[in-house]
Amino acid sequence: MAVTESLATRIGAAEFRHVMGHFATGVTVVTVQVGREFFGTTVSSFCSVSLEPPTILVCLNETSSTGAAVADARSFNVNILDSEQTEMAQRFATKDATKFDTVPFRQGRLGHPILDGALASLECRVTEIVRAATHTVFVAEVVHADAGYGEPLAYFRGRFTGLDDDGLR
Numbered sequence: 516m517a518v519t520e521s522l523a524t525r526i527g528a529a530e531f532r533h534v535m536g537h538f539a540t541g542v543t544v545v546t547v548q549v550g551r552e553f554f555g556t557t558v559s560s561f562c563s564v565s566l567e568p569p570t571i572l573v574c575l576n577e578t579s580s581t582g583a584a585v586a587d588a589r590s591f592n593v594n595i596l597d598s599e600q601t602e603m604a605q606r607f608a609t610k611d612a613t614k615f616d617t618v619p620f621r622q623g624r625l626g627h628p629i630l631d632g633a634l635a636s637l638e639c640r641v642t643e644i645v646r647a648a649t650h651t652v653f654v655a656e657v658v659h660a661d662a663g664y665g666e667p668l669a670y671f672r673g674r675f676t677g678l679d680d681d682g683l684r
């Protein structure tokens with residue numbers, strides 16, 4: 516029996532989503548500029564892969580226009596959101612063509628947007644592209660990175676939250 520077939524008979528998408536919702540994550544916005552056009556999407560599937568060379572990955576749905584732009588540009592920025600940026604996370608979780616219009620940002624050294632107020636930012640060059648089910652995994656080397664002060668925005672059981680001194684709010 517094929518692996519995908521055996522998994523599909525064991526767990527449904529709704530149950531998988533419910534269980535994975537118990538894994539608390541930070542919230543990022545992946546940004547990229549191609550030509551004069553800006554792309555950006557809210558992403559929680561971001562993680563560190565290795566320290567030397569500094570490598571991260573993000574997983575983007577094959578329907579994501581930001582994903583297509585990343586494949587084109589071969590580089591992108593990851594903006595790690597601050598706890599004050601829930602609205603930003605919601606805005607970039609849409610396909611609204613005007614989502615960049617009122618968002619203040621500066622251009623990073625690779626030419627992609629670094630969002631004002633982000634807790635940290637990483638400028639990345641794609642080193643590997645892996646197709647996995649409905650998603651594309653972009654493995655990338657971090658060539659510039661910066662972090663400020665503040666508290667991170669978190670996502671847990673389908674809602675945005677933050678951190679208290681003793682854990683998730």
Ligand SMILES: Cc1cc2nc3c(=O)[nH]c(=O)nc-3n(C[C@H](O)[C@H](O)[C@H](O)COP(=O)(O)O)c2cc1C
Nearest residue numbers: 556557558559560574575576579580581608609610
């Ligand atoms: C908290 C949160 C996390 C998300 N994480 C991801 C993710 O890791 N990968 C992904 O492809 N979409 C993710 N999404 C959904 C995208 O942000 C959404 O589909 C967006 O509209 C894609 O925009 P685009 O087509 O302009 O790139 C997430 C949404 C939310 C609210």
